[in-house]
Amino acid sequence: MKYEDLLKTIQAPYFSRGDHLLDGQKLFDYQISLWVKKGNLLRLKNGMYAFAKDKERIKGEEIAAFLYEPSYLSLESALAWYGFIPEMVYAYVSVTARINRKFKNDFGTFLYRHIKSELFWGYTEIKTEHGHYLLAEPEKALLDFLYLNLSKIRNEADFDNIRFNIETIKEKLNADKFLKYLSAFDVKKMRIWALRCLP
Numbered sequence: 001m002k003y004e005d006l007l008k009t010i011q012a013p014y015f016s017r018g019d020h021l022l023d024g025q026k027l028f029d030y031q032i033s034l035w036v037k038k039g040n041l042l043r044l045k046n047g048m049y050a051f052a053k054d055k056e057r058i059k060g061e062e063i064a065a066f067l068y069e070p071s072y073l074s075l076e077s078a079l080a081w082y083g084f085i086p087e088m089v090y091a092y093v094s095v096t097a098r099i100n101r102k103f104k105n106d107f108g109t110f111l112y113r114h115i116k117s118e119l120f121w122g123y124t125e126i127k128t129e130h131g132h133y134l135l136a137e138p139e140k141a142l143l144d145f146l147y148l149n150l151s152k153i154r155n156e157a158d159f160d161n162i163r164f165n166i167e168t169i170k171e172k173l174n175a176d177k178f179l180k181y182l183s184a185f186d187v188k189k190m191r192i193w194a195l196r197c198l199p
Contacts, residue, residue: 001027003035013054013130014066017047042106055106058130063107064092065133071096071112072123072134075148078141083168095120095136095144113148122181139178142169142197146190159193170199 001009009021017027032049035041042050045067050058064073071094073081080089091109097117103110122140125132136144146153153159175198182194 001025001031003031003040006035007051010051013058014044014048014050014063016049016066044105044107045103050106058107059128059133060092060107061126061133061135062128062131063105064094064110066131067103067110068094068096068098068101068112070120070134071098072120072136074123074136074141074144075113076145078136078138079145081135082138082141082172084138084142084165084172086163086165095148115144115148119144119147119185137177138169138172139174139181142173143178143181143185143190143194146193147185147187150187150190150193153193159196164197166197169197173197173199175199 005025006027009025010019015022017032032041036043036049039052042052042055044050044063048067050063061073065071073092074095075093076085076087076089077091077093079085080087091111093111093113095115096112097115097120098112100114101110101112122143123134123136126135149162153162178194178198182191
């Protein structure tokens, strides 16, 4: 397969070696390696690539969804998105029912933290020009964060050190949904800190 044939075959700006469009096509590892070396392709992780010519059109959030499925953006990424924390977040942080993973590529750093499969819900799908990604709802992002960082929150000082924008949280949280979601976690210690965020 020539590079021009790959461009014709794959219309999306990123793809995996397992893409059904490549079924039956003669695409060899050495070709992929050569195109990466030449700068035509960007390696996202083993077996996953993006076309360098499309780099400016691709959202990092899309790559987060594409790299490790199923996953949804949550924790620091979603908290910053909603204005619940003041810091800029320099990685795409997602939760997954799979094991923890970390990937680095031309689009940034992608972190995936494990959550029990029975807690894998509470997100919305956001469509993009080329695909989609999943983003935690405000209530779920906050609860995911408390749940996965509970061991670090031992007292008032620890809670204050998170530097939540409590006013913004109180404006954006749906209290009924938040309490319903909180009860699903069923963690007594987490409840104390979660209730501090309610309107």
